Amino acid sequence: MKKPTSIEKKRTNKKDDKESGAKRGRLSAGRGFFSSAMTSLYTDSDFVILLLVAVLTTFGVVMVFSAGYYSTLAKSTDPYYFLKRQLAFAFTGFIILLVVSKIDYHSYSKYYKQIAVVSLILLLLLFTPLGVTVNFARRWIFIGPIRITPSEISKLAMIIFTATYLSENPKRAKQGLTGMSLILGMMAVHAALIIKQPNLSTAIVIVAIMIGILFVGGLAWRYIFFAFGGLAAGMVSILLFFRHTHWYSRLTNWMDPFKDAQGEGYQVSQSIIALGNGGFKGLGLGKSISKNLYLPEPQNDFILAIIGEELGFIGVFIMMGIYLYLIWRCILVSSKAKDKLGLFMASGISIMLGLQVVVNVAVVTASMPATGITLPFVSYGGTSLWVFMAAMGIMLNISKQGRAK
Numbered sequence: 001m002k003k004p005t006s007i008e009k010k011r012t013n014k015k016d017d018k019e020s021g022a023k024r025g026r027l028s029a030g031r032g033f034f035s036s037a038m039t040s041l042y043t044d045s046d047f048v049i050l051l052l053v054a055v056l057t058t059f060g061v062v063m064v065f066s067a068g069y070y071s072t073l074a075k076s077t078d079p080y081y082f083l084k085r086q087l088a089f090a091f092t093g094f095i096i097l098l099v100v101s102k103i104d105y106h107s108y109s110k111y112y113k114q115i116a117v118v119s120l121i122l123l124l125l126l127f128t129p130l131g132v133t134v135n136f137a138r139r140w141i142f143i144g145p146i147r148i149t150p151s152e153i154s155k156l157a158m159i160i161f162t163a164t165y166l167s168e169n170p171k172r173a174k175q176g177l178t179g180m181s182l183i184l185g186m187m188a189v190h191a192a193l194i195i196k197q198p199n200l201s202t203a204i205v206i207v208a209i210m211i212g213i214l215f216v217g218g219l220a221w222r223y224i225f226f227a228f229g230g231l232a233a234g235m236v237s238i239l240l241f242f243r244h245t246h247w248y249s250r251l252t253n254w255m256d257p258f259k260d261a262q263g264e265g266y267q268v269s270q271s272i273i274a275l276g277n278g279g280f281k282g283l284g285l286g287k288s289i290s291k292n293l294y295l296p297e298p299q300n301d302f303i304l305a306i307i308g309e310e311l312g313f314i315g316v317f318i319m320m321g322i323y324l325y326l327i328w329r330c331i332l333v334s335s336k337a338k339d340k341l342g343l344f345m346a347s348g349i350s351i352m353l354g355l356q357v358v359v360n361v362a363v364v365t366a367s368m369p370a371t372g373i374t375l376p377f378v379s380y381g382g383t384s385l386w387v388f389m390a391a392m393g394i395m396l397n398i399s400k401q402g403r404a405k
Contacts, residue, residue, distance in 0.1 A: 045101065046333055046399040052326040053377060053392050057093065057385070059319070060303075060378035061086050066285060067306040068299030068380060070292045082299055082380060089382040093389035100393025105401070108394075109341055112164035116186055119157035122150035123193040139197050139372070149383040151194050151202045155352055156387050158206055161186060162213045163344035170340055173217035180219075183210060201371030205355055212351040213344050270295040271305040271364050282312030299380040301372055304364040319378075320361075327354045333395055336402040346398050349391045 061083070068082035078084075108115065125131065125141050132140040132147065140147050162183055166172055172179035187210050194203040215224060274290035277283060288309045291298045298306050308316050327350055334346030353376055360375045362368040374384040 045396040046329055049326065049329050049333070049392060049396060049399070050097075052322055052329070053097070053389070054094075056319075056322060056326070056377035057090050060375075060385075061090055062285075063303055063307055063378060064299045064380045066288070066310065067291050067303050069286075071297065071299065074293060085382075086380055089385050092382075093385045096386055097389040097393040097396075100390050101396040101400075103393075103397060105342060105345060105394050105397045108160045108345075109164040109167070112161050115157050116161040119150070119154045120189065120193070122148070122153060123190065126150060126193075126197065137197055137199065137372070139199055146382070149381070151197070151199055151206075152383045152387045154190055154194070155202075155206055155209060156349075156391055158186070158190060158210055159213065159345060159348035159352065159391075162210045163341060163348055166213065166217045166344050167339070167341040170217055173214045173219045180214065183214070199372055201359065201369075201373050205352075205359065205373065208355055209348055209351050212355075213348045216344060216347045217340075267296055267302065268363075268366050268370055271302050272366055274305040274309040275365065278309040278312045280313045282308070282310050282315055285310050301360065301374055301379060302364055303379050304361060304375055307378075308364075320357075323353075323357050323376075327357075330395055333399045333402060337398055338401045342398040342402060346395055349395055352391065353388070 064086045065080070065083040069079060072079050072081045075081075122141070126138050130141045130143075131138050132142060134140065139151060140149055142148075165183055169179070172183075187207055191203040191207055194200075194206065211219070211224065270290055274288065274295055277289060283289070288298075288306050290309055291306050295302060295305060304316065307319065330346060330350040330353060334343055334350055337343040337346055356373055356376050359368070359371060359373045360379075363371050363373065374381060376388050377385065
């Protein structure tokens with residue numbers, strides 16, 4: 001075999017030096033962006049929001065690992081499956097937060113109609129071969145190796161759409177149906193596509209967020225009462241006229257979860273048992289009994305039940321305190337926003353965060369019918385975490401510009 005000459009060796013060394021130099025350059029650029037973004041957030045934005053999000057997300061990674069440990073062993077040979085994935089979701093989520101926090105929130109208003117159309121397209125893709133059905137619900141699509149929940153994206157898309165449309169003419173919220181026709185139309189189409197999945201709870205959350213933004217913009221109280229009246233009438237009509245539907249069984253099992261504790265009411269009844277097991281102090285981190293294949297999918301929407309069982313009332317109380325403080329900081333950002341667009345966007349994000357926490361807690365404690373609503377930053381899953389991280393990025397940019405005005 002011919003040995004390389006000294007000239008060839010020099011060429012190879014130069015090539016290696018160029019490749020290593022390019023690699024060092026990319027790493028240096030990445031570190032530079034991260035350092036610049038963190039410095040900007042610390043000095044110019046509400047850094048407390050970032051700290052609270054980091055605490056909740058870190059806590060979520062720990063609890064997902066604890067809650068999903070036995071579920072992982074039942075499905076996979078890798079006991080760290082959920083931990084690895086949630087760490088990846090959290091890492092990419094923080095990158096999304098940092099990138100979005102650097103983007104001027106006014107730039108979204110230029111494309112708010114396109115954002116709404118993309119949201120509709122993603123919802124429509126659910127009813128194509130790309131859509132995935134799990135437990136009789138068609139809520140996910142696969143894009144390569146990633147499973148996406150379009151309804152989660154729709155929440156943020158509708159916040160941007162409603163906030164921008166209203167900020168163009170703030171009087172629209174006071175003009176009744178005439179001024180709100182486009183918003184109501186977009187609301188109805190999104191709600192219909194999400195209900196068809198079926199996912200009534202997320203549809204109600206999106207409608208509530210949009211109505212909340214309109215209320216901040218000056219929507220009259222009578223429309224709020226009309227919306228609640230319509231929701232109550234819908235629930236009564238389900239009980240009276242739709243006795244053989246999925247929604248009817250959800251409502252009846254909510255009223256008495258232990259009536260069918262081995263059937264439709266199984267998950268909620270197991271959640272109540274888990275919370276009861278935890279008591280005031282909890283059984284200790286990692287010592288939950290219910291996660292040992294008693295409570296289905298404990299790392300997802302019902303992760304609060306495992307938190308209550310392992311950390312007790314004290315642990316849940318502290319976590320709720322963190323949520324309340326985060327929501328309060330978001331409300332402060334909205335009150336100090338630079339303009340109407342910032343006010344409406346920050347208000348919508350605050351409503352989304354607060355409403356989702358309230359609904360999740362209500363479901364886990366059997367205070368309302370079971371739904372598919374995640375606990376923000378804590379429940380397992382990528383799309384929900386990414387959407388909330390993007391929302392917090394927008395919030396931090398609004399905070400930054402609000403301080404600079």
